[in-house]
Amino acid sequence: MIYPGDPSPYPASRANFRQIGPMSPDTLLTGRILGFDRSPFDAGDPASAARLHEAVLIRGGRIVALGTAHALRAQAPQVARVDMGDALITAGFVDAHVHYPQTAIIASWGKRLIDWLNSYTFPEEMRFADPAYARRIADRYLDLTLANGTTTVASYCTIHPASVDAFFEAAQARGLRAVAGKTCMDRNAPEGLRDTAQSAYDDSKTLLRRWHGVDRLSYAITPRFSPTSTPDQLSALGALWSEHPDCLMQTHLSEQTDEIAWVRSLYPEVRDYLDTYEAHGLLGARGLYGHAIHLTSRERDRLREVGAALIHCPTSNTFIGSGLFDLAARMAEGQRVGLATDTGGGSSFSMLRTMAAAYEIGQLTGTALHPAQLLWLATAGSAQTLHMGHLIGNIAPGMEADLVALDLASTPAIAQRSARAGDIWEALFPTLMMGDDRTIARVWVAGTAFSPCHPRA
Known part of the structure; x- marks a missing residue:
C-alpha cells in the first residue's frame, strides 16, 4: 500500500x-x-x-x-x-525521547542539528497539519516500535493539536502506556509551524485535560527547545507546569556546541543553557532533558539537586555528530538517566541498536557497560525517568x-x-x-x- x-x-x-x-x-x-x-x-x-x-x-x-x-x-x-x-x-523496552513525526525522515543524510531541522524536520512536520497524515504516521510509528519490543515511548508531536490526538488515539487503540505533548515554537521556525505564547498555553492545556491520565496515557508539556521559544512562551509553559505539576515536561538541552552558542546569543542575560529553562519555571524533578551532552558543572549540579532526568540518545548523538554523552560519569555523580532512540535524528527504531550504541560510546568514554546495565537503562532506568518505575520497566x-x-x-x-x-x-x-x-x-x-x-x- x-x-x-x-x-x-x-x-x-x-x-x-x-x-x-x-x-x-x-x-x-x-x-x-x-x-x-x-x-x-x-x-x-x-x-x-x-x-x-x-x-x-x-x-x-x-x-x-x-x-x-x-x-x-x-x-x-x-x-x-x-x-x-x-x-x-x-x-518491554521504554524509549524516553522520540519524535514520532520524524518517522518518515529517519536516516536522512548529512546534516547537523540546525540544518537537520530546517532541511528535514520542519518540512515534514508541516505535513501534520493534515490530521489524516498524522494518523497514518502515528499508526506506522507505533507498529514499528512494537515490532522492535518497545512498549512505552515519550514522544514529541508537532505544533498541531491533531498530531497529539492522533498519537494518543493510536496508543490507546494498542493499550500502550505512552507519553506525548504538543511541541511549542513561536520563533525561528517556518510560519506554518509557529504558535504563540498564548496559543501554546491554551492548546497544551486543552490537550492535557483531554488526555492526561486517560487509560495508560500521560501528557508532557513540550517546548521544543529554547531557540524556538521566546521568553514569553517559556514563561507561559512554565506557568502551565506549575498548575499541573503531576505532568512531565520534555525538552532539549546542550545537544551541540553550535546550538549552545545560538542559545547564548538569544538569551545573553542567562548563566548557561539550563538557566533559560530554570528562569521560566521549566526546571524540576519531572523534567526530561534530551541529550544533555555538553553540560557545565553548574548545570550538572542543578539537574542533580532537583532530580531531573537526562535522556541519553546515543545513535542520534553520533548520527548528527553532536558528541559523546559520558554516561558513567553522570551515573557516578548521581544523575537520573534514561535511554532513547530519538527517532528520527536517531538512526534506528530499535532499543537493541540503541543499547549497542550506548555500549560503543561507553567504550569511547572509558567505561565498558555491563549487559545488565544496558538492559536496565532500556527498561527500569527509562521507566524511572518517566516517574513510572512503579508501573513498568521491570x-x-x-x-x-x-x-x-x-x-x-x-x-x-x-x-x-x-x-x-x-x-x-x-x-x-x-x-x-x-x-x-x-x-x-x-x-x-x-x-x-x-x-x-x-x-x-
Whole structure:
C-alpha cells in the first residue's frame, strides 16, 4: 500500500505483527524470566542486581508472582500456560525521547542539528497539519516500535493539536502506556509551524485535560527547545507546569556546541543553557532533558539537586555528530538517566541498536557497560525517568505486564556466538550488539500478546 500523498511504501497497519491475545484472566508464562532487584549501577557486581526466574503468573494485565512453574501452577491450578522455551523474557523496552513525526525522515543524510531541522524536520512536520497524515504516521510509528519490543515511548508531536490526538488515539487503540505533548515554537521556525505564547498555553492545556491520565496515557508539556521559544512562551509553559505539576515536561538541552552558542546569543542575560529553562519555571524533578551532552558543572549540579532526568540518545548523538554523552560519569555523580532512540535524528527504531550504541560510546568514554546495565537503562532506568518505575520497566509483583521475549539465537551470527556463552549475560550480549526486530519473539502489552512477523526470517 502507498498512502495518498506519501511516496514511501509501507504495509497496512499491523502487517508486521499480529495480535494473539488477550491472555486469559490467569496466565502462567514460562521461559527465562529476568527481573531486577535494584539498579546494576548501584551494585558492586552488576550481574547481582538481576535474578532469573522460571515462570511468571499474570492476572488481569498485571504480574502477580514469580517463581518455579510448579509452585505457581499450584497457586493457580486452572491457569493457561504459555511456554516460551529458551527465550529470555524481560520488561518491554521504554524509549524516553522520540519524535514520532520524524518517522518518515529517519536516516536522512548529512546534516547537523540546525540544518537537520530546517532541511528535514520542519518540512515534514508541516505535513501534520493534515490530521489524516498524522494518523497514518502515528499508526506506522507505533507498529514499528512494537515490532522492535518497545512498549512505552515519550514522544514529541508537532505544533498541531491533531498530531497529539492522533498519537494518543493510536496508543490507546494498542493499550500502550505512552507519553506525548504538543511541541511549542513561536520563533525561528517556518510560519506554518509557529504558535504563540498564548496559543501554546491554551492548546497544551486543552490537550492535557483531554488526555492526561486517560487509560495508560500521560501528557508532557513540550517546548521544543529554547531557540524556538521566546521568553514569553517559556514563561507561559512554565506557568502551565506549575498548575499541573503531576505532568512531565520534555525538552532539549546542550545537544551541540553550535546550538549552545545560538542559545547564548538569544538569551545573553542567562548563566548557561539550563538557566533559560530554570528562569521560566521549566526546571524540576519531572523534567526530561534530551541529550544533555555538553553540560557545565553548574548545570550538572542543578539537574542533580532537583532530580531531573537526562535522556541519553546515543545513535542520534553520533548520527548528527553532536558528541559523546559520558554516561558513567553522570551515573557516578548521581544523575537520573534514561535511554532513547530519538527517532528520527536517531538512526534506528530499535532499543537493541540503541543499547549497542550506548555500549560503543561507553567504550569511547572509558567505561565498558555491563549487559545488565544496558538492559536496565532500556527498561527500569527509562521507566524511572518517566516517574513510572512503579508501573513498568521491570518484572515484579504488582507491575503491569508489558513484556518482551527475546530470541537469543535469532540469526546465525548471534546463534553461533551465544552457543559458547558461559552465563546468561554472555548469552545476551551478542543480541544486544547485533540484534534487530528478528530478535523479538513476542510482545505483551498489559497482558495482550502480539507475535511479530519476520519476512526475512
